[in-house]
Amino acid sequence: xxxxxxxxxxxxxxSPMEMAKRNYIFDTIRSVYALYxxxxxxxxxxxxxxxLMGKYGEEGDKLLFKVLNSGNFMAGVGAEDLAEGxxxxxxxxxxxxxxxxxxxxxxxxxxxxxxxELTLPFRRxxxxxxxxxxxxxxxxxxxxxxxxxxxxxxxxxxxxVELMQIVDTVFSKFxxxxxxxxxxxxxxxxxxxxxxxxxxxxxxxxxxDKLDKIGPDKVNDELAACGLSAEAIExxxxxxxxxxxxxxxxxxxxxMLAGSETGLKGIEECEFVLTALGSLGLKNEVEFDLTLxxxxxxxxxxxxEVKALDVAIGSITGGGRYDNLTGIFGMPGLSGVGIxxxxxxxxxxxxxxxxxxxxxxxxxxxxxxNFGDREAAFCLPVLAQVRAAGIRCELFPDAAKMKKQMxxxxxxxxxxxxxxxxxxxxxxxxxxxxxxxxxxxxxxTAGLVAVxxx
Amino acid sequence: xxxxxxxxxxxxxxSPMEMAKRNYIFDTIRSVYALYxxxxxxxxxxxxxxxLMGKYGEEGDKLLFKVLNSGNFMAGVGAEDLAEGxxxxxxxxxxxxxxxxxxxxxxxxxxxxxxxELTLPFRRxxxxxxxxxxxxxxxxxxxxxxxxxxxxxxxxxxxxVELMQIVDTVFSKFxxxxxxxxxxxxxxxxxxxxxxxxxxxxxxxxxxDKLDKIGPDKVNDELAACGLSAEAIExxxxxxxxxxxxxxxxxxxxxMLAGSETGLKGIEECEFVLTALGSLGLKNEVEFDLTLxxxxxxxxxxxxEVKALDVAIGSITGGGRYDNLTGIFGMPGLSGVGIxxxxxxxxxxxxxxxxxxxxxxxxxxxxxxNFGDREAAFCLPVLAQVRAAGIRCELFPDAAKMKKQMxxxxxxxxxxxxxxxxxxxxxxxxxxxxxxxxxxxxxxTAGLVAVxxx
Numbered sequence: 069x070x071x072x073x074x075x076x077x078x079x080x081x082x083s084p085m086e087m088a089k090r091n092y093i094f095d096t097i098r099s100v101y102a103l104y105x106x107x108x109x110x111x112x113x114x115x116x117x118x119x120l121m122g123k124y125g126e127e128g129d130k131l132l133f134k135v136l137n138s139g140n141f142m143a144g145v146g147a148e149d150l151a152e153g154x155x156x157x158x159x160x161x162x163x164x165x166x167x168x169x170x171x172x173x174x175x176x177x178x179x180x181x182x183x184x185e186l187t188l189p190f191r192r193x194x195x196x197x198x199x200x201x202x203x204x205x206x207x208x209x210x211x212x213x214x215x216x217x218x219x220x221x222x223x224x225x226x227x228x229v230e231l232m233q234i235v236d237t238v239f240s241k242f243x244x245x246x247x248x249x250x251x252x253x254x255x256x257x258x259x260x261x262x263x264x265x266x267x268x269x270x271x272x273x274x275x276x277d278k279l280d281k282i283g284p285d286k287v288n289d290e291l292a293a294c295g296l297s298a299e300a301i302e303x304x305x306x307x308x309x310x311x312x313x314x315x316x317x318x319x320x321x322x323x324m325l326a327g328s329e330t331g332l333k334g335i336e337e338c339e340f341v342l343t344a345l346g347s348l349g350l351k352n353e354v355e356f357d358l359t360l361x362x363x364x365x366x367x368x369x370x371x372x373e374v375k376a377l378d379v380a381i382g383s384i385t386g387g388g389r390y391d392n393l394t395g396i397f398g399m400p401g402l403s404g405v406g407i408x409x410x411x412x413x414x415x416x417x418x419x420x421x422x423x424x425x426x427x428x429x430x431x432x433x434x435x436x437x438n439f440g441d442r443e444a445a446f447c448l449p450v451l452a453q454v455r456a457a458g459i460r461c462e463l464f465p466d467a468a469k470m471k472k473q474m475x476x477x478x479x480x481x482x483x484x485x486x487x488x489x490x491x492x493x494x495x496x497x498x499x500x501x502x503x504x505x506x507x508x509x510x511x512x513t514a515g516l517v518a519v520x521x522x
Numbered sequence: 523x524x525x526x527x528x529x530x531x532x533x534x535x536x537s538p539m540e541m542a543k544r545n546y547i548f549d550t551i552r553s554v555y556a557l558y559x560x561x562x563x564x565x566x567x568x569x570x571x572x573x574l575m576g577k578y579g580e581e582g583d584k585l586l587f588k589v590l591n592s593g594n595f596m597a598g599v600g601a602e603d604l605a606e607g608x609x610x611x612x613x614x615x616x617x618x619x620x621x622x623x624x625x626x627x628x629x630x631x632x633x634x635x636x637x638x639e640l641t642l643p644f645r646r647x648x649x650x651x652x653x654x655x656x657x658x659x660x661x662x663x664x665x666x667x668x669x670x671x672x673x674x675x676x677x678x679x680x681x682x683v684e685l686m687q688i689v690d691t692v693f694s695k696f697x698x699x700x701x702x703x704x705x706x707x708x709x710x711x712x713x714x715x716x717x718x719x720x721x722x723x724x725x726x727x728x729x730x731d732k733l734d735k736i737g738p739d740k741v742n743d744e745l746a747a748c749g750l751s752a753e754a755i756e757x758x759x760x761x762x763x764x765x766x767x768x769x770x771x772x773x774x775x776x777x778m779l780a781g782s783e784t785g786l787k788g789i790e791e792c793e794f795v796l797t798a799l800g801s802l803g804l805k806n807e808v809e810f811d812l813t814l815x816x817x818x819x820x821x822x823x824x825x826x827e828v829k830a831l832d833v834a835i836g837s838i839t840g841g842g843r844y845d846n847l848t849g850i851f852g853m854p855g856l857s858g859v860g861i862x863x864x865x866x867x868x869x870x871x872x873x874x875x876x877x878x879x880x881x882x883x884x885x886x887x888x889x890x891x892n893f894g895d896r897e898a899a900f901c902l903p904v905l906a907q908v909r910a911a912g913i914r915c916e917l918f919p920d921a922a923k924m925k926k927q928m929x930x931x932x933x934x935x936x937x938x939x940x941x942x943x944x945x946x947x948x949x950x951x952x953x954x955x956x957x958x959x960x961x962x963x964x965x966x967t968a969g970l971v972a973v974x975x976x
Contacts, residue, residue: 073631073851076568076619081632083639084561084646091562103909105886105916107538107934108545112665113567113621113651114530114587133568134590136617138655140609150604155594162616163590165530167567177527178535185537187933189919192538197567201592211566224919226898233906347899348906397527432559444680445801452687452802455557462559465643465678479641480561 078202078210085429089415090213092428093242094195097215097409100238101193104230106217109192111174113199114165121166123173123396125365131201133210134163167199171216172393172406179220180397188221188402207412218406220393225337228370228389229344231407235374235385236350238409243423245377246352246384251360252338253367253388255321258331259307259358262324263300272296273361276308280359284308307358314342314356321358337370366390370405376417384413433520434461434484435477436498437470446493447486450513457517461486477503484520532656532664539883543869544667546882547696548649551669551863554692555647558684560671563646565628567653568619575620577627577850579819585655587664588617621653625670626847626860633674634851642675642856661866672860674847679791682824682843683798685861689828689839690804692863697877699831700806700838705814706792707821707842709775712785713761713812716778717754726750727815730762734813738762761812768796768810775812791824820844824859830871838867887974888915888938889931890952891924900947901940904967911971915940931957938974 075081082090098108114135121129141162149158168174171194179186195215202208217234219227232248239246260269271294275287282290287308291301306324310317318339325331338356345354362371362383369389376384387407394402418424434454436447447463454461464473477485487499492510500516501508511519529535536544552562568589575583595616603612622628625648633640649669656662671688673681686702693700714723725748729741736744741762745755760778764771772793779785792810799808816825816837823843830838841861848856872878888908890901901917908915918927931939941953946964954970955962965973 071852072635073573074570074635075566075573075631076570079566079568081566081636082564083636084563087562087564102885103912103914105889105914107885108541109538110536110541112529112533112535113653114533114665116528116530119527119529130592133592135621136588136590136613138584138587142604142609142612150596155596158596159590167589177529181526181528182535182537187930189930191916199567211568219919222919226892226902226917226919229902230917230919237909344899344902348902398525431556431561435559438680445798448680448683448798448802455691458557460557460559462645463680463684465673465676465680465684476641476643 076210078204078208080209080211084431088429088431089418089424090411092424093411093414093418094213094215096241097238097411098193098195100234100241101217103237104191104217104234106191106193109175109178109194110196111168111171111178111194113167113197115168115174115177117160117164117166119177119397120169120173124169128169132169133167133199133201134159135165135167136162137164168196169200170198171196171214171408172218173396175216175218176393177397179402180394180399183399189219189227190221191217191219193217207416209412213411215409215411216406218393218404220402220404223403225340225370226344227405228337228341228372229348231387231405232341232345232354232372233348233350235372235407236352238385239374240351242414242418244384244414244417244421246374247377248350248352248354249357249360249373249375250338250341250354250370251357251372252334252370253364254330254334254369255325255338255358256334256361256364258325258328258334259304261328262331263296263303265296265300268294268296270364272304273359273364276304276359277361279308310358314354317356317358318342334369341370362386363388368392372407379417379420381413381417384410384417386410430481430483432460432462432480432482434459434486434516435473435480435482436461436463436486436488437473438464438467439489440467443467443488443493447488447498450486450488450498450516453513454517454520457521459517459520486516530664532658532662534663534665538885542883542885543872543878544865546878547865547868547872548667548669550695551692551865552647552649554688554695555671557691558645558671558688560645560647563629563632563648564650565622565625565632565648567621567651569622569628569631571614571618571620573631573851574623574627578623582623586623587621587653587655588613589619589621590616591618622650623654624652625650625668625862626672627850629670629672630847631851633856634848634853637853643673643681644675645671645673647671661870663866667865669863669865670860672847672858674856674858677857679794679824680798681859682791682795682826683802685841685859686795686799686808686826687802687804689826689861690806692839693828694805696868696872698838698868698871698875700828701831702804702806702808703811703814703827703829704792704795704808704824705811705826706788706824707818708784708788708823709779709792709812710788710815710818712779712782712788713758715782716785717750717757719750719754722748722750724818726758727813727818730758730813731815733762764812768808771810771812772796788823795824816840817842817844822846826861833871833874835867835871837864838871839863884935884937886914886916886934886936888913888940888970889927889934889936890915890917890940890942891927892918892921893943894921897921897942897947901942901952904940904942904952904970907967908971908974911975913971913974940970 145161149161197213199211260266275290367388368391371388373383374385389405391403393404485501492498497510497512500511599615603615651667714720729744821842822845825842827837828839843859845857847858939955951964951966
């Protein structure tokens, strides 16, 4: 036989079992989004490159998959485009379209394009694959799904509250224990401002973000290395060493940021969200975490991130508020806040903790063994009735050896088998075998349905 | 404001309402596939071009969307590749990957690649988008979903029977009245053979296929035009003029094809399928239609097609048996049979006949009006309880004017609104307004849930 065909590196096929698990994840997230009034949209896989380019930084532009123009794609290409080292310029001639890199930019494009049809605030969710020409490695793929929910057109912090409730509800449904971390871009800005290093906010947050891994002394070394004065580092110590409850932290930070209007605004926002969540009895802990720093390029207010407590894995969900999502498409002044569940990591966590409900991985519930044309003809109407009762069943299509048919049932992990031979046909019944216990019983169709319904 | 951004021609955004309808279609098809023991798989959007090229004919190769190689895509390109008129050769250098054109070839690739993990017969379904660089026109898109189910590794005609049951069940669930047409490639081959024109099978079937539109005389003219002798055309008249029941047609065709082994085999197959379906009491008519001719390049046995009875639109579902799906990937001898639902056309039919169930287009069921922070704080725990009861609700995030909030409820077609002011807070209740009748009542949370559950 020829060499087995393959698929592009960094891409995956999903087997029936993997699909069952993935559908469980997506359906759970989808149902919770819907409970909170979010509405689903979908956008095309291909966007115009003019929509995508320049939105993800220089590195992002390189990671876009570009689609070759149809027909005579060389028509507009001149000698100067073919010059050595002009691959960007040439690519722009060869390709007008690219595969979407995330769901946020297409969403921003959607909002602007359809603004006349939308009623604000617009609460949308979107679950679709995205593509990135990243170097594939363990847990990083070139095609993967994102599961985003965003509200645009409202600056109310109640949106932040509800998104964190969604996070709490989703992970409770999964049975994954998590810590939901909250911080605020304005708090980080205020901190940098108060120590006289507003321009070093990124360096500072990168260093502080490593606290868990490298400890306070090394964080201080890093801060010094990026040019912070001893005095500035001294002023940061209350943050680096901060322990206690969220309420304690709020008090400490109010003192530290007393001179920063921005910083105090950030604290006020966090306090509002924490207070509201406190009254709602979430199942998971919400932690005000000053060292949380993500998406500093675009987030402008609250930022959040979710860590699984029982598995060592990075962030499994994150999000935040951005003040000018649609400005890049010429529609300024629209604030938004969103979250994104990391489906691939959640898939791994559920696997490691063995948290998938058993019923979701059961496909066919009942297999009818096929002894020949007469028996099959007897079975077909029975199958129709059993299916009408909502039970997933199949008739082995060929009158193969019993051993082969039972092997098929085992391979597909089908929990029940119906056997119909001469005796059963005479009695108008079927022999039902429980594949787990080995138990057998003679039942009519109603009995069959009753047993299968458990 | 700048020009509105757009999307590539032939692609679409799907609004929340369109998504609700599309999900209804996909979920219905998915649930029926599952009832019949089919298991879902997914394959990557990008396949290696070596997998896709040459599988859809020369025209198909042109319609493949090709993805530009990442990094320095000009590295392997020489002067000879850039020569005038060598776009195919150049494209092959620039692009290793392409977007899938259908679900059948990726499925064949999947079966061969994963053959050691699969238990045959393998019943898989797959609902994913495909991409074709076709000229866009009404009802024809460059990105559209296919919803395929196939069984491979079994030659039993019970598979055909079950696929047609699936078709009957799906359209019954939709409430679309259809005619399911059945024919067999072997019958068509036998016909061509019996009139001494085996080489003209395609011309003959193309002409006969037009019977409904142009009538028997013009069909005969066309047959003559493609070189059929008067004698051959005379022999075809029983087929062209054929009326009566399926049983009548089988009798006539058995006589006509008495001298063709292939033809009689085809009749036998149709008879088996029709007999089995006859015993199952389908809701829709199954018609043995000698003029049905589709997929002659690849189908080898039964072929079927579904026509809506109450809307003038082309085929809305089709399929058939192919004997060598995986041969192209070096794994010969595996027979398959499959169907594909045309989701876009079904979407249009359901729209035209107004058959969408009302409940599927209801997103949020209940909106809480927001009068301010105190009222919102009162509402949040109520919302949590209502959601825990499975009711989709939202709190307007901003304390906007009542008129604006009611306009939002109307725009989103939210059927109930909860109003909470001073009085309601004092009583620990909410005023529930039915947006259809205008009726209002004061209820506690349990009462709220009871009304919303209807």
